[in-house]
Amino acid sequence: MIRKEAKLVEPLLDPKIPQKPTRDGYGLGVVEAAEKNPNVLVVCADLTDSTRNADFKKKFPDRFVQVGVHEQFLAAGAAGLALGGKIPFITSYAMFCPGRAWEMVRTNIALNETNVKIIGSHAGVSVGPDGATHQAIEDIAIMRPIPGMVIIAPCDAVEAKKATLAIAEYEGACYVRFAREKSPVFTTEETPFEIGKAVTLRSGKDVAIIACGPLVYQALVAAEQMADEGLDVMVVNSHTIKPLDEKAVLHAAEACDAIVTVEEHQITGGLGGAVAEYLAKARPTVQEFVGVPNVFGESGEPNELLRQFGMDAPAIRQAVRKAYKRKTQR
Amino acid sequence: MSHLSDKRIKELELIANTLRRHVIESVAHAGSGHQGGPLGMADVFAVLYFHTLNHDPKHPDWEDRDRLILSNGHTCPIRYAAMAEAGYFPVEELKTLRRLGTRLQGHPERIKLPGSETTSGPLGAGLAQAAGLAYAGKMDKKKWRVFCQTSDGEHEAGLHWEAMLFAGKNRLDNLVCIVDRNNIQIDGRTEDIMPLEPLRDKYEAFNWHVVECNGNDVEAVVAAFEATKSLFDKPICVLTHNIPGKGVSYMENNFLWHSQPFKPGEADAALAELDATRKQLKTELAKL
DSSP, X not given: OBOGGGOOOSSTTOTTOOEEXXXXXXXHHHHHHHHHOTTEEEEESSOTTTTTOHHHHHHOGGGEEEOOSOHHHHHHHHHHHHHTTOEEEEEEETIIIIIITHHHIIIIIIITTOOOEEEEEXXXXXXXXXXXXXXXXXXXXXXXXXXXXXXXXXSSHHHHHHXXXXXXXXXXXXXXXXXXXXXXXXXXXXXXXBTTBOEEEEOOSSEEEEEOTTHHXXXXXXXXXXXXXXXXXXXXXXXXXXXXXXXXXXXXXXXXXXXEEEEEEESTTSXXXXXXXXXXXXXXXXXXXEEEOSSOOOSSOHHHHHHHTTOSHHHHHHHHHHHXXXXXXX | OOSSOHHHHHHHHHHHHHHXXXXXXXXXXXXXXXXXXXXXXXXXXXXXXXXXXXXOTTOTXXXXXXXXXESSGGGHHHHHHHHHHHTSSOGGXXXXXXXXXOSSOSSOOTTTSTTOOSOOOSTTOHHHHHHHHHHHHHHTTOOOOEEEEXXXXXXXXXXXXXHHHHHHHTTOTTEEXXXXXXXXXXXXXXXXXXXXXXXXXXXXXXXXXXXXXXXXXXXXXXXXXXXXXXXXXXXXXXXXXOOXXXXXXXXXXXXXXXXXXXXXXXXXHHHHHHHHHHHHHHHHHHTO
């Protein structure tokens, strides 16, 4: 059942639940972070509105740095700004930064230990009609092997704002991926958020879903629906992919003995991979992976694409059944 | 040309000679590394560390220091040599170059070596960081300047031109980009690999000031850096025309000495030639 401590909205499955893109939460968060700390800057690569920096630009014109379509410079130049004592939030579509700028992120930001915040909007296939070129579904995979890099995928706009404020306070390189498309706002101001600390949203004993990003809501929908099938499904919001909350993952594996990971990202190298790498050492556990199955995205409406690539609630239910079956047949 | 006395200029030439010696010894001791670029840049580094830069070797994090970003990180043997001579760390430590556990990594790392300012190696990324740093300095109305040492070969990287546009747009006159125009890169001569000329015109077209000098003439280098102090409203490029391998005749202008291991006797021959130059410089200095 839904845990009261998670302080989610009620009723959770209301078809009219308010929806907002997670990038909106970033836009609110970065303004608040800038009000708190004069060193916070926004660096923008010709995408002011769509990366939700318009309010920041209006309120802090002197702290808004426009670099044009220069994603490599966005990352490398920000390392220099950070060396000068600033806390630059570098913003683009995830496909371009960290995508295009990966080596600068790795060498100039991470190895160089600079305090840069990488904001990747338009992550996932739910970018929709823009098609495969703009759908970043490899970003977690390219960021995970970078030592010290914090990686966060907020589940809704409220959590997105909290994540933005949290990384402003955190000393070190962080990457947060945001979505273009609206998704249900189901957490509240009271829902706990701490970098590196997963939140168990629903308790259960048969299968544990560990999810990140807006698909956490789809995981909750699937879990609620599966009560009818007699399956009691745990849902864990692992908003921080790195450092992975190993304690929470181990707890989920011990409580349910079967895991389903859910993410709007390639199955290769994402949250599922992080969970599997950890559990293979700590407690080998049956695991099913919901994510993009090693193909590129394509144009379409967000919901059509989530269905097409097997990441909607029905696909999650199917993965839960499979994990449960594998567990009971062992 | 410069305001320095003949004696001071000769002293800087002697320091450059010492730095060249350190380059040969440390790279020979490491068994790998780069010689051509570092030897060609020795005069520029002698001037930077012993004349131009406002810095304090005992306090590498001093807030008001000038920042020197080494973009072409592979030439770090010359920076390490200059830092050691200036007093950032003991000269003996140069023998740890490229060894396990050393602070003197094959390509420099900021966290490992205080005073190295940034981590570099992958080419074309230094000016971007220098421009970001200069922008932050301007925001805070700081007096310190940012110097960025670059190679000519790395001007082929797109990121460098992104940084040039940004610096020009923002009129970063607290930024000095030094170009080691030695005309060589790993695979051959720059104008064969990917022509850069007219390089001066390119900088000027990107809204930069350009000062040119013979980078192996200490007095000319001093004068060039002095000239940068009275240029405003635009970032400044100091185009230093250098001879790669300068000071060791069998290396001079031979692109193969961008980097190749010494064969037996080669390092000793180089050191003998540098010693002969040293004796001559000392004789000349004694007369001043």
